[in-house]
Amino acid sequence: MTRLRRALYGIAEEAPAVDMAALVDQALAGRRRRRRVPAMMAAVAMAATVVATGTVMTAMRSAQPQEMAAPGITDLPEGNVGPLGYAYETPCKVDEKRRLDCGAVEWRVVTRTGETYRLPQALAMTAKDRRVPVAISRDGRKIAYYSRKARAHVVRDLVSGSETTSPVTVKESRIGPGSTLVLSDDGRYVVFDPREGSKDPGLLIEVSTGKTVKVPGKYEAIGVRDGVVELVRYLKTDLWLMPVTGGGKPVRFDGAFMGFSELAPDGRTVAAFERRDEKKWIQELRTLVLLDVSTGRKLRNVPIQGLPEGRPVMFTGPWRSGSELTVVVDGTERMYAYGVDIGTGKAHPLTDYPKALYLTLPGIVNE
Numbered sequence: 001m002t003r004l005r006r007a008l009y010g011i012a013e014e015a016p017a018v019d020m021a022a023l024v025d026q027a028l029a030g031r032r033r034r035r036r037v038p039a040m041m042a043a044v045a046m047a048a049t050v051v052a053t054g055t056v057m058t059a060m061r062s063a064q065p066q067e068m069a070a071p072g073i074t075d076l077p078e079g080n081v082g083p084l085g086y087a088y089e090t091p092c093k094v095d096e097k098r099r100l101d102c103g104a105v106e107w108r109v110v111t112r113t114g115e116t117y118r119l120p121q122a123l124a125m126t127a128k129d130r131r132v133p134v135a136i137s138r139d140g141r142k143i144a145y146y147s148r149k150a151r152a153h154v155v156r157d158l159v160s161g162s163e164t165t166s167p168v169t170v171k172e173s174r175i176g177p178g179s180t181l182v183l184s185d186d187g188r189y190v191v192f193d194p195r196e197g198s199k200d201p202g203l204l205i206e207v208s209t210g211k212t213v214k215v216p217g218k219y220e221a222i223g224v225r226d227g228v229v230e231l232v233r234y235l236k237t238d239l240w241l242m243p244v245t246g247g248g249k250p251v252r253f254d255g256a257f258m259g260f261s262e263l264a265p266d267g268r269t270v271a272a273f274e275r276r277d278e279k280k281w282i283q284e285l286r287t288l289v290l291l292d293v294s295t296g297r298k299l300r301n302v303p304i305q306g307l308p309e310g311r312p313v314m315f316t317g318p319w320r321s322g323s324e325l326t327v328v329v330d331g332t333e334r335m336y337a338y339g340v341d342i343g344t345g346k347a348h349p350l351t352d353y354p355k356a357l358y359l360t361l362p363g364i365v366n367e
Contacts (some may be wrong), residue, residue, distance in 0.1 A: 079161040083140030089358035135183035138363035167210035184224035191221040235309035261316040285312030318363040
């Protein structure tokens with residue numbers, strides 16, 4: 001889920017019951033983007049106006065994953081089920097009086113081979129109707145979620161079937177609007193942000209031992225790899241490659257950037273999008289900027305070629321190699337992943353996903 005959509009959900013969760021899917025779509029029309037940008041502020045203001053009037057929107061979008069309505073879906077079995085392709089949260093229902101009923105919302109996972117399972121042990125909605133994130137490792141082998149029973153985060157290995165429950169308890173009430181969850185490649189660490197965009201600090205948790213390191217609330221975690229947490233503070237913009245034991249110093253970039261990728265395999269580069277002109281946001285979100293993580297220097301722009309016309313990149317995904325980065329584009333009926341050659345800017349299609357307001361992809365934070 002994009003940060004923009006999460007921000008809109010945060011507003012909607014504080015307001016009278018409306019159809020949040022339609023609310024988000026209306027607010028996002030022509031201004032779709034994530035992570036602390038002027039367009040986000042404008043869309044949030046629009047959503048707040050719609051909610052404040054108590055307007056009841058139309059029913060949930062038809063472009064939801066087909067699996068949501070599929071009969072006979074079973075709970076995730078024990079043992080080896082294979083790597084995951086994605087996870088999604090089922091939508092709230094709308095009753096005859098057009099009120100939202102979120103009591104049956106649940107997380108479901110879809111394997112790479114296409115099997116769909118319920119994940120009932122993963123809390124999907126808090127008692128205060130706050131949505132609860134899950135996270136999938138880059139290779140799809142592991143998933144992290146919050147267990148209401150354990151009052152803690154759990155990491156499940158989808159290949160071995162093993163589960164590790166964190167000894168660090170987290171009150172359900174701490175999970176606020178826009179909460180995020182990040183999982184390391186090896187499943188050893190999770191980063192829990194209780195409320196995205198707030199001053200409430202996040203928590204880096206070593207799942208097996210319970211060791212914790214606080215993450216300042218002004219930073220957002222992008223990923224955890226090779227003993228380093230990638231943290232970003234937007235608008236300024238700072239990038240902090242913090243060791244999992246704590247420490248290190250942030251680097252300031254000259255300009256406003258968003259949509260950061262994970263650290264490239266070279267250990268020296270990240271990709272992002274630069275915001276300069278509000279009127280050219282689609283063009284900006286089709287041009288990657290390579291940044292030096294040591295100096296904060298902008299290395300070069302990479303205009304992306306071969307994406308669907310008029311569609312901006314919604315978010316960056318994992319690096320497929322030292323020269324190819326994954327990006328995801330939001331289409332009319334589906335979401336599409338492309339591999340982008342950062343040398344030439346040429347993009348080629350990789351796969352596609354069903355559209356859902358809460359879709360989580362491997363290696364992408366709470367999407």
